[in-house]
Amino acid sequence: MAHHCYDIAEFLLLTFTILLSNSVKITSREALEIGNRVDRSWTPHNTPPNCSTPTPPPPPPPPKCSTPSPPPPPPKCSTPSPPPPPPPPKCSTPSPPPPPPKCSTPPPPPPTCPKPSPLSLDLDPCLFVDIRIYRAYKVIQQFKVNITSDEQNITNSWVGADVCGNYTGFYCDNPPDNKSAIALAAIDFNGFKLGAASVSEFISQLKDLAFFHANSNNFGGTITADVAKLPYLYELDLSNNKLTGSFPLDILNVVNLTFLDIRFNSFVGSVPFDLFNLQKLPKLEVLFLNNNNFSLQIPDSIGQTSVKYLTLANNQLTGGIPRSIGNLSNTLVEVLLLNNQLSGCLPYEIGLLERATVFDVGNNWLTGPLPCSLGCLKSVEQLNFAGNYLYGHIPEVVCQLGNLLNLSLSDNYFTWVGPACEELIWKGVLDARKNCIPGRPLQRSPEECFHFFSKPLQCHHWPWYDYIPCNDDWASAPSNGPSPASNGPSPASNGNGPSPASNGPSPAYSPLFKQRS
Structure with missing residues (x-):
């Protein structure tokens, strides 16, 4: 083997x-x-031969080759499940960003403003001399848009930033709350004939306004409550416009008001009682309400005002002249009550108005004699009682007033004039036409005079009509008619002098009384 x-x-x-x-x-x-x-040469029964040649060593046995283990089978593939989502972050209120660091470097100076374009309507505030003027500029431009008529092309000048210098009708000054500032202080539109549906909103937005005059324009609407919020307003003139409604009561809250002129408009209703309340309008000096449609009576509070110039003419006021008017002896300078429907007798308290230069009650329904107290009007220059139902004699003390320039007594029923009054007629100072004065030209017919005197004629407080309070005396002129009614107080009751003599009718009355009998 x-x-x-x-x-x-x-x-x-x-x-x-x-x-x-x-x-x-x-x-x-x-x-x-x-x-x-x-x-x-090999049989299984033979022994190996005895070889002389040395046998080479056998080759090393081949290594035992072990069969390599097969690779592990691939893992069974299955659709991998998605990884679980990460847990949401814990929410907390973010801390506010840190404040910006304080700059130690001062801010740069404002840039130089370019020259304003005259056609620009939206200008940079730095173009104006004061921020108050810039605010007024914006109000003016809005009002300009609302102007409906401008016959004189006034608004053509309302362009650019030079409100104080180039805008027609606008005036600037230092406001009371800051003398170094510049503000729009006054507006004068008198005679401009501008038209707008309303002007009150325009006025109320000009917070520094002290003076607004707009006589003879075509502004409508009324005066609203916002006007009363202007702290410096002291003169308001909206005369000769197209304002309507009742008296604007909000004006009574303009405590600094000294001048109010709303004549020649279409206001209606009564004149408010508080208009003459000194506590409401303590500084009011000029009050012009004429040429409207005010009606009812003049309030008795007229004696509480500080007004110097009072005009209620050309309305539809009725009733008598309040006796409290005598309380204005130290203030009232001019009184114009003409062309109304005032009735009753003239109160003798009119003669207490020692500072009055003008007193005009022409063309009303007043009756009775002229009180001799008028002889105390030392400053008066114009007296007008024409166009009423006054009668009796014309007091000589009135015709002797030293400053009298015009005394109009025409269209009444006076019956007698003395020498001083005759002289004024000759000079053209006294107009006594269309009366019942015998021997004077241009008088009423006897029939017209007879018809008037055939009616009962009587005024309250008759004794006072001959009393001259500035002299504490009684007039020596003839009496004004029959004996007074007993319901009037006697002068002695107030310590003003003795009771007047019970004189008979004036000689000038004699022919008339004969006709009446």
């Missing part, structure tokens, strides 16, 4: 050698013969 293994090994070694040397080519037949020779 060992010999057989050796031969096989020898054969394999020889074959490997031949193949390597490439010197002998062995056919398949030769290889077979060699193999047969080798096989015939």
Whole structure:
């Protein structure tokens, strides 16, 4: 067995050698013969021969090749499940960003403003001399848009930033709350004939306004409550416009008001009681309400006002002249009550108005005699009682007033004039036409006079009509008619002098009384 293994090994070694040397080519037949020779020398019953040639050591047995273990089977593939989402972050209120660092470097100066364009309507505030002027500019531009008529092209100048210098009708000054500032202080639109549906909203937005005059324009609407919020407003003139409604009561809250002119409009209703309340309007000096449609009576509070110039003319006021008017003896300068429907007798308290220069109650329904107290009007220049139902004699003390320039008594029923009054007629100072004065030209007819005196004529407080309070005396002129009614107070009751003599009718009355009898 060992010999057989050796031969096989020898054969394999020889074959490997031949193949390597490439010197002998062995056919398949030769290889077979060699193999047969080798096989015939080995029998299983023979012992190995005693070989003289040393047997080479057997080649090392081939290594036991273990079959490599197959690779592990690939894992069974399945659709991997998605990883679980990360847990949401814990929400907390973010801390506010840190404040910006304080800059130590001062801010740069404002840029130089460019020259304003005259056509620009939205200008930079730095173009104006004061921020107050810039605010007024915006109000003016809005009002300009609302102007409906401008016959004189006034608004053409309302362009650019120079409100104080170039805008027609606008005036600037230092406001009371800041003497270093510049503000729009006054507006004068008198005679501009501007038209707008309303002007009150425009006025109320100009917070520094102290003076607004807009006589003879075409502004409508009324005066609203916002006007009363202007702290510096003291003059308001909206005369000769198209304002309507009742008296604007909100004006009574303009505490600094000294001048109010709303004449020549279409206001209606009564004149409010508080208009003459000194506590409401303590500084009011000028009050012009004429040429409206005010009605009802003049309030008795007229004696509480500080007004110097009072005009209620050309309305539809009724009733008498309040006796409290005498309380204005130290203030009232001009009183115009003409062209109303005032009635009753003239109160003798009119004669207490020692500072009055003008007193006009022409064209009303007043009656009775002229009170001799009018002789105390030392400053009066104009007296108008024309167009009423006054009668009796014309007091000489009135015709002797030193400053009198015009005394109009026409269209009444006076019956007598003295020498001083005759002189004024001759000078053209006294107009006594269309009365019942015998011997004077241009008088009423006797029939007209008779018809008037055929009616009862009586005034309250008759004794006072001959009393001259500035002299504490009684007039020596003839009495004004029959004995007074007993319901009037006697002068002695107030310590003003003795009771007047109970004189008979004036001689001028004699022919008339004969006709009446």
